[in-house]
Amino acid sequence: MATVDTKTGQSVDRTVLDSMLRRRMFYTPSFEIYGGVSGLYDYGPPGCALLANMTDLWRKHFVLEEDMLELDCTMLTPEEVFKTSGHVEKFADWMCKDPKTGEIFRADHLVEEVLEARLKGDKEARGQKVEVDEEKEAKKKRKAKASKAVKLDDALVQEYEEVLAQIDNYGGPELEQLIAKYDIRNPTTEGNLLPPVAFNLMFQTSIGPSSNMPGYLRPETAQGQFLNFQKLLEFNQQGMPFASASIGKSFRNEISPRAGLLRVREFLMAEIEHFVDPEGGKKHPRFADVKDVELSLLDRNVQLSGSTDTVQMTVGKAVETGLVDNETLGYFLVRIQSFLLKLGIDQSKLRFRQHMANEMAHYATDCWDAELKTSYGWIECVGCADRSAYDLTVHKNKTGAPLVVRETRPEPLRIEEWQVDIDKKKFGPRFKKDSKSVEAAVEALSQELREKLSLDLDKNGKIEVEVEGIATPTIELDKDLIKIEKRTRVENIREYTPNVIEPSFGIGRILYSMIEHVYWSREGDEARGVLSFPPAIAPTKVLLVPLSTHASFKPLTQDLTSKLRRLGISTRVDDSSASIGKRYARNDELGTPFGITVDFQSVKDSSITLRDRDSTKQVRASEDEILQALKSIVDGDETWEDVRKRLPEFTGQEVE
Template identity: 75%
Template sequence: MASSMTTKDGKPFERASLESLMRRRLFYTPAFDIYGGVSGLYDYGPPGCALVNNVVDTWRKHFVLKENMLEVDCTMLTPYEVLKTSGHVDKFADWMCKDPKTGEIFRADHLVEEVLEARLKGDKEARGQKAEPEVEDPKKKKKKVKNITAVKLDDSVVQEYEETLAKIDNYDGAELGLLIKKYDIKNPATGTELEPPVAFNLMFQTSIGPSSNLPGYLRPETAQGQFLNFAKLLEFNQQSMPFASASIGKSFRNEISPRAGLLRVREFLMAEIEHFVDPEGGKKHPRFDEVKDIELELLDREVQLAGKTSVKTTKIGEAVQTGLVDNETLGYFLARIQLFLLRIGVDPKKIRFRQHMANEMAHYATDCWDAELLTSYGWIECVGCADRSAYDLTVHMKKTGTPLVVREPRKEPLKVEEYQCDIAKKAFGPKYKKDGKAVEAAIEALSQELREKLSLELEKEGKITIDVPGVGDGKVEVPKDLLTIEKRTRVENVREYTPNVIEPSFGIGRIMYALCEHSYWTRENDEARGILSFPPTVAPTKVLIVPLSGNQDFKPFIREVSDKLAEIGISSRVDDSGASIGKRYARNDELGTPLGITIDFQSVKDSSFTLRDRDTTKQVRANLDEICKAIANLVDGREKWADVASRLPAFEGQEVD
């Protein structure tokens, strides 16, 4: 269920104010706006582009650089056969139901969720309880339930609704259909009964080439390109395991009912990692000890299936040791995901990791945890971390015959005792003619257990009978003169295996929006002055350069400061408008600019400048070299403002509204 939100200073969060600011200051805007727009498509403006790029840059440093990952950039157009093999053509779908009279489409699980939450709200009102502030959920249909009636429900019904909502993601289409009937859920706007839920594939279909004879899709994830290049990446990595590839790029999903701005869109930026690991030995990670004591807020599947949403603060080392998190590599990345989110400025009190329930997991996953961030829309999945086992490499290898495997010398030769089958091929062909290949394949497919049993039967009876589907009645007799089954010792000097994959997958747009909500607040006694407290590392612009006035004496200093900041790779912008310094700073507080340099008449005299902190509005004064050193340290995270303020002289004055 959705939750209420407060800003970092404890005030009620006003989403309308933030979204107004973000559109007004061009963080993002509806795409094709002058043509009326298209639902689920948005353009980023200059500050939005800069914020996304800085988040991505931090992501690269935190993961790609730190973990020595191999970054690739694969095509967004994907042939039909690739996604058919991967399972996306058949299984990448959501459940939708249709109003037969109006043709209106609803996503089934979100409709159930919306109606039950509305009834629970009506129950609270009937009991005279204070309901939480109404918030939308980005999953839900655009039209809300109207005319909520204050009706008191039986306590057992309230409990049943809450339990259903806690495990809403675990229901399949048939179960959702039963819930819709059981709870008499209809079109909230018209009261019409809906058709049973049907699967809707979320991929955008297209064709490749002028003749349109090669069907394809816009990719729903960046992962498949990484899997198809596995053998080449392994060779590039000098056959060394484990290793990880990474990819950043656009993906596409044809959402049934996109809404809630950047949280549910049809085109979005993903950053995905595919960490290839040896499945033998429990998927250990060599650096797990570095993160084992990091505490995460975990919401496991058993709690959800019990109809609850309570989290447990757990050290990741303990979670792996007890089996709550399946293996060290999965646990390592959960901890590293949290460290990344904190590094870019996400509120530590608004992060949790929720485990997928069985019916909810993607077709390729054996275990999956979502890093969810609390927003005014409720808990939103922003990062998924899945154990994809060997699914993808196995299905693509089977389809294409390409050996997507690792071959490595064994430290010690391995002696394997096994029953081997020898076929007398010269006589075998004439005996079975056109069915020869099928019979031979059936013999090769015999298990070791069955070979042992048949070897005794062959010795005793002089013949055996095996199952060969499609040949005669499905049973074929093989005499002793055509087949020998003996127990032998084979020596293996090379080990061959298909790697497993741990996949952290980041929705950059969702992370960016959640970060904006977590960073937004207003000045005390001035609700109109909105502030985005982005950390300097990811802030769109790092420094605002503010000349005290339009005096010509300031111009050389503006250029000097701008050039110096550019030399050390710090983004800045100049505001030399006629507005007061206070108003100029307030405008840039809305853009999240963390630092400001004021050029005044003292600067002309002694080349000293003031440096302002966005959040505290405190200022220090020093020469340009000291100022630039402080800025570089703040941007790189080596210092906080308190450190700078403790070593540079404070400056009072200057800023007035």
């Protein structure tokens, strides 16, 4: 698939880009010499450096700037934790199977793939221009029968487009109906498919030699943060609101991994859990700083209407109108956008899409995804969910742990309420083994019911209470056993369960999408690919290029290498016999933003040239001036244009 780079107007050929990334070892299929395993990849030296620089920038942008508390939690999790959180029952995708071939498809992806192929065939039949799909031959064959040039009825075209706009909102029953309605089959064999069934995405394992403790590899880093909430609150000296953060590997047993790094079974996540008081309207103290920032928003109502049109709106207006639920959620949408733009993401290929009701995770009350446009379409890279108080509540109820905030009220709160007194000396002998169940049922009575029962008790001298789980579910209680009175209670301490706003980053997805956004080729030479990584995240910041293998250059390059490393600037030396232009071209593919050329003039007066990757322009100055300029650019204090304005331009050395 080819997409257009908005910076150069060039078409980005994914096949060429993928080949370059693998050739330069940004990443490579795991276990390749054994045939590989789909959905598993290894990162090579430039890929590792790029990941490390991205996560370092993430920490500075969020953990440092927002004063977050970072955790590193275990990836192995007992089954009981995920049963409580709901993941064992609900963390699933829908899959359907071809009973004859045994081939398995993820149902929503299959519907999406087939309908898109039919729409493409319709465009071809109408003589309209379509994008050329250059994916692997296997996928070409899969789509071959589904994408024949067949003209569709206009109403059916609109129907397909509406289905695709809502594809993330469909559950199993709806997908089954769509598969039947549009006669969707195995694209390769045209065989019928079995109805979709839920497939849990977690990898199951056992903990310990006796295998009597079932567990899972975590599908997210969040649960460890929730389970440590009370300790984090104490560490933060009971201060609210606050946020925790975690970066680590997560695992999902994807039904049909595809699209390279975009859908894998092991991946790096960076997650934030921002704990906030629900009574304060989930306001954020720094919201005023970002309220005028514009976001590209695609809300759920637009999607349900069958459209994918976005609206540009300030986050202040989005919160004010209720489109974005609260200030804290809106604040993090802006911070997410800011982080992505720092990485080099093209803002015209970034949107925030709101989850539809059926699509939202079981714990969420509202969620927006930061989606990035790539040659694979719009890809979800960051989720920002309001998890309400779900996680802390379920873990508190299961374990009895005090996952709550207790704070002294500024003014004592006087509460009038109906209180129940039980005569426990008589209660036990009367109900024996059922006494605890009866007592719990009485304590659980609502204020409205307590008021009514108080009147009944005064009038009749006895009341009846329903108790679940015992042989006689209706229990009679008389005045000797129970008293119900209205009293005033003074509350000096407020206890509440915080709500949670969770930004969750798929680092691998962001990495690949960002690479597509910064990739281009030199005009007139499509084979010369360039990755325009921002200096802060580039795997190598500087390439040192001696003019030749002359012995006088070696001490200079060694000295420069040492000085750059002491400044924290990663560097490589290319002293091969290739021309300077070829040596720079090789490193343009690796995204190296700057090059230093050492020549005979350098030996005489210690001056060196600094070359900019994107413009290929050069400046020449003293060694100290060039090193100071590099440090300033890498730290974000200056840009190349700033440096170019204050240092003399150099045109004497031909490097292209």
